[in-house]
Amino acid sequence: MIEELKNNVNLEIAILREISTNFAQAEGTSEKEKVLLAAAIESLQKKMKLINNALPEIIKNISPLQPLGAAVKPTTLQKMEITNDNGSKTQVILNKKDREKFMKEHDLGNGFLKRLKKERVEENVAKIEFKGARGYVKLSNRFFLGYAQKMTENDFLSPVGFDIKKGNMDILFSSYISMGLMSAALSIIVGMFFTLFFMFFNLGLDIPFVFAYSGSFLSRLLIVIWLPLVFPILTLAAFYYYPSTEKSSIEKKIDQELPFAVIHMSAISGSGIEPSEIFKIIGLSREYPALRKEIRKIINEINFYGYDLVTALNYVSKNTPSTKLAELLSGLSTTITSGGNLGTFFEKRAESLLMSYRLEREKFTKIAETFMDIYISVAIAAPLLFMLMLVIMQVWSNGIGLTTSQLGVLIMLAIAIINVFFIGFLHMKQPAY
Numbered sequence: 090m091i092e093e094l095k096n097n098v099n100l101e102i103a104i105l106r107e108i109s110t111n112f113a114q115a116e117g118t119s120e121k122e123k124v125l126l127a128a129a130i131e132s133l134q135k136k137m138k139l140i141n142n143a144l145p146e147i148i149k150n151i152s153p154l155q156p157l158g159a160a161v162k163p164t165t166l167q168k169m170e171i172t173n174d175n176g177s178k179t180q181v182i183l184n185k186k187d188r189e190k191f192m193k194e195h196d197l198g199n200g201f202l203k204r205l206k207k208e209r210v211e212e213n214v215a216k217i218e219f220k221g222a223r224g225y226v227k228l229s230n231r232f233f234l235g236y237a238q239k240m241t242e243n244d245f246l247s248p249v250g251f252d253i254k255k256g257n258m259d260i261l262f263s264s265y266i267s268m269g270l271m272s273a274a275l276s277i278i279v280g281m282f283f284t285l286f287f288m289f290f291n292l293g294l295d296i297p298f299v300f301a302y303s304g305s306f307l308s309r310l311l312i313v314i315w316l317p318l319v320f321p322i323l324t325l326a327a328f329y330y331y332p333s334t335e336k337s338s339i340e341k342k343i344d345q346e347l348p349f350a351v352i353h354m355s356a357i358s359g360s361g362i363e364p365s366e367i368f369k370i371i372g373l374s375r376e377y378p379a380l381r382k383e384i385r386k387i388i389n390e391i392n393f394y395g396y397d398l399v400t401a402l403n404y405v406s407k408n409t410p411s412t413k414l415a416e417l418l419s420g421l422s423t424t425i426t427s428g429g430n431l432g433t434f435f436e437k438r439a440e441s442l443l444m445s446y447r448l449e450r451e452k453f454t455k456i457a458e459t460f461m462d463i464y465i466s467v468a469i470a471a472p473l474l475f476m477l478m479l480v481i482m483q484v485w486s487n488g489i490g491l492t493t494s495q496l497g498v499l500i501m502l503a504i505a506i507i508n509v510f511f512i513g514f515l516h517m518k519q520p521a522y
Contacts, residue, residue, distance in 0.1 A: 094182075113370050139190055140191075256338075257339060280320035283313070287302075343411040348443045349376070358435050406419045
């Protein structure tokens with residue numbers, strides 16, 4: 090009976106771990122998933138009670154000394170074998186009257202977990218569906234894919250490839266270059282259109298704003314001939330630097346989510362579950378939309394490519410856009426390799442990241458206060474003084490070459506540009522959390 094008692098105790102320990110994992114997974118999931126997890130936890134608790142009901146009878150039948158020829162005592166216990174969710178077999182000793190209840194709860198719990206896994210698989214399939222090149226990308230590949238594949242070998246463009254990978258852009262490097270070449274070709278046509286337009290028309294501040302050009306067309310051509318050259322250069326420059334801006338944007342979002350995610354990891358690691366399960370819980374959570382993509386890279390390296398956790402952490406740390414996340418993953422890899430305490434590691438790292446987050450918030454508050462003073466001076470007081478000065482100069486002098494309507498248009502344009510600048514700057518600097 091001692092062996093049977095060990096089996097029951099080990100099964101209860103496994104059930105407790107499963108309950109702890111389900112509680113951790115319930116954080117940050119949808120309401121429907123929370124209902125399924127709560128039902129699975131309730132079923133596990135009922136199974137533990139049924140196992141506990143058999144423990145007094147098992148202990149009663151354990152005796153260190155059995156007299157020879159002693160009759161076997163009648164017992165209400167029954168040994169049974171159950172099949173776990175992963176297909177393994179487990180033996181358990183129960184009271185005969187509790188056998189049917191235990192099997193019912195066992196089947197119910199497995200049913201809840203299967204439904205939960207099915208919903209998550211369907212959700213992932215719906216969101217991570219591979220799509221081929223379409224629309225503009227497909228058209229660009231038709232004309233420029235051969236040139237783009239040769240250009241990918243150029244060292245000058247290799248930073249663009251790294252930025253596309255780190256920025257999680259859903260496009261191949263060669264297809265992105267094809268789009269850039271196609272856009273540059275179209276921009277030449279646009280530049281030629283503007284060249285022809287400005288050959289015959291001028292823009293002014295009077296109404297109407299567009300009027301016919303009446304000067305020498307040869308001198309006019311020398312002025313506007315540069316437009317077909319500038320447009321493709323600006324287009325290619327925009328395509329060259331866009332992946333780096335996308336990578337910086339994602340890095341900023343990850344850094345803002347990271348302190349709270351590490352606190353979450355610290356709480357989960359306290360339950361003693363396997364380290365890879367921590368990343369599965371964070372990867373399934375909807376609370377960290379930017380960070381979960383990087384966490385899923387770790388899970389994919391383990392599940393699809395068969396790497397161990399340390400190798401997956403080292404790989405993702407080299408390819409993530411966030412420096413702070415790279416340091417976290419590298420430190421975690423070192424801690425696992427050296428056999429350190431994960432709970433302590435997450436706790437200390439969470440404190441440092443949270444302190445950095447608070448300092449960043451204070452810095453943004455001071456920047457906002459400074460720019461508020463600048464905005465009041467530049468966007469409100471300065472245009473009024475400037476307009477008053479121009480009106481005085483218009484009245485007391487022979488004129489400054491501008492009519493009243495032209496002055497009004499200039500001032501409105503200046504105010505609009507200043508407001509757009511301030512809004513864009515504050516939008517870039519404002520943290521998401």
